[in-house]
Amino acid sequence: MPLSPTPSCPSCNHSGQSTNLLRCQSCNVVYYCGREHQVADWQAHKGACVAIKKATKTLAREEQRLRSLPADMFMPQPIFEEHAGHFWGIHETRPYMRARYALVEAILKIKTYAAVKAAHEHLMEMLRLCRGDNMGVRDLVPALFLRLGNDQGCYDFCVWYATTGQEGDYAWGDMDLGFLDVKDANVFESVPxxxxxxxxxxxxxxxxxxxxxxxxxxxxxxxxxxxxxxxxxxxxxxxxxxxxxxxxxxxxxxxxxxxxxxxxxxxxxxxxxxxxxxxxxxxxxxxxxxxxxxxxxxxxxxxxxxxxxxxxxxxxxxxxxxxxxxxxxxxxxxxxxxxxxx
Known part of the structure; x- marks a missing residue:
């Protein structure tokens, strides 16, 4: 069945607004109706939860390392602001990008709307940081759009890569050019x-x-x-x-x-x-x-x-x-x- 944006407790399927449920503080993508059901679900949830917690700590450590690098003529600080769009091309950013992808993989082990939404946000941010997408994360994104119920977003994303993204003279390093800017393409049209x-x-x-x-x-x-x-x-x-x-x-x-x-x-x-x-x-x-x-x-x-x-x-x-x-x-x-x- 399609994922529901309304969170529900995996122990009893009770659903409600996220403000009325108890969120797992380690993974942040699973909700419970109360402490008792969270404890009851722990053995089933433990593996994925621990993996997410570990990957989150690794990503935070890599981000801090990047932000702490001394500025020079080739890499002015702040790196996340000055070099957005060019990550991976800068060798020092690669461990960070790998760590962020590892977190996405860990999050997607959990089959909730909140997990898919979090993974999707990470991947879109990775594309913003590295337009050239050396890691190929764009291949994961369309299916996540669909799982989130955003059919239009899926089509717009794919159409951009099938049109502008295929232009031989598109300058991936030029941050002034449009990027993923196709909006409201006709989903009923013949496929590009x-x-x-x-x-x-x-x-x-x-x-x-x-x-x-x-x-x-x-x-x-x-x-x-x-x-x-x-x-x-x-x-x-x-x-x-x-x-x-x-x-x-x-x-x-x-x-x-x-x-x-x-x-x-x-x-x-x-x-x-x-x-x-x-x-x-x-x-x-x-x-x-x-x-x-x-x-x-x-x-x-x-x-x-x-x-x-x-x-x-x-x-x-x-x-x-x-x-x-x-x-x-x-x-x-x-x-x-x-x-x-x-």
């Missing part, structure tokens, strides 16, 4: 060519496929609710539509009461889904079969990978699997597409 070609970013392509599936399922549900409207009380229909449209991108592009418009959109999305399925399959033939039956691929630790390899599939699967598993019906739809293509 750079997201379906021979060398597109596999992780971004997988995330866009999931986004298109989410749109397809929502518009189909919206259409079906319109078709049964005469047989179901209006307040129930309104509730279904509100749940689908409020806070999503659908309201801006699909007429809520126009069945013909909905049918046209569904047909268009079906075509886009088939195109994305084919593009991802051509890009890495291991991916879709492994999404359907992940097995040990979710725990593999490949150290390096080549284009189209099994190792590449394992990394991308690990970056994206939670987003797929938290979207009911999405993996089944890939199974249907795979069966239809055989």
């Amino acid at each position: 060519e750079n997201l379906t070609g021979s060398y597109f970013d596999l992780s971004h392509g997988v995330a866009i496929t999931l986004l298109k599936i989410k749109l397809f399922m929502d518009v189909r549900t919206l259409r079906d609710s319109s078709m049964v409207g005469e047989k179901v009380p209006q307040e129930i229909i309104d509730g279904i539509r509100t749940q689908l449209v409020t806070g999503t991108v659908i309201a801006r592009h699909v007429k809520v009461t126009d069945i013909d418009s909905q049918n046209t959109t569904i047909e268009m999305l079906e075509g886009q889904l088939k195109d994305m399925y084919t593009a991802v399959d051509a890009r890495n033939t291991f991916f879709w079969p492994s999404l359907l039956r992940p097995g040990g691929n979710l725990t593999a630790r490949p150290q390096a990978f080549s284009h189209g390899s099994r190792s590449e599939m394992q990394l991308v699967l690990q970056y994206n699997y939670d987003a797929w598993s938290e979207t009911p019906g999405a993996i089944d739809m890939i199974g249907d597409l795979k069966q239809g293509s055989e």
Whole structure:
């Protein structure tokens, strides 16, 4: 099921505002209804919590080390203000960037909205500090947008990298140039060519496929609710539509009461889904079969990978699997597409 922004106690599933729940003071991403349930959950929570606490201390130590470095003509202080955008290119910043990524990995072991939000914020800050993204953290970001329910943010992010980010003359070191500045791109449009070609970013392509599936399922549900409207009380229909449209991108592009418009959109999305399925399959033939039956691929630790390899599939699967598993019906739809293509 999708993650809920409303925190809940893992021991009893009691939910409420974060101000009314007890937050774990070590990891800061798990909430409890009280001390008793926090103690009861400790054995299950301990491993991930201790790892986050340790990674947080390491990051704080590396940040302090950077801030304490003496200024010189090549590295004026304050480094976080004077060199934002150029981290990693400065050798002294690399331990800090590695430590921050290690914290992200630790946080993502916990499957809560708060954990995903914290990891997403760290990664976006890492991209701000190092626009060139030598560590490749941009591959994790789209799936986190989707897990947070920010479909528009996911699409804007991927479109920027598929357009401006592919320009050969884009000066990554020029802080005056726009960066990740695509806003409100049309999620229903045909996918940019750079997201379906021979060398597109596999992780971004997988995330866009999931986004298109989410749109397809929502518009189909919206259409079906319109078709049964005469047989179901209006307040129930309104509730279904509100749940689908409020806070999503659908309201801006699909007429809520126009069945013909909905049918046209569904047909268009079906075509886009088939195109994305084919593009991802051509890009890495291991991916879709492994999404359907992940097995040990979710725990593999490949150290390096080549284009189209099994190792590449394992990394991308690990970056994206939670987003797929938290979207009911999405993996089944890939199974249907795979069966239809055989």
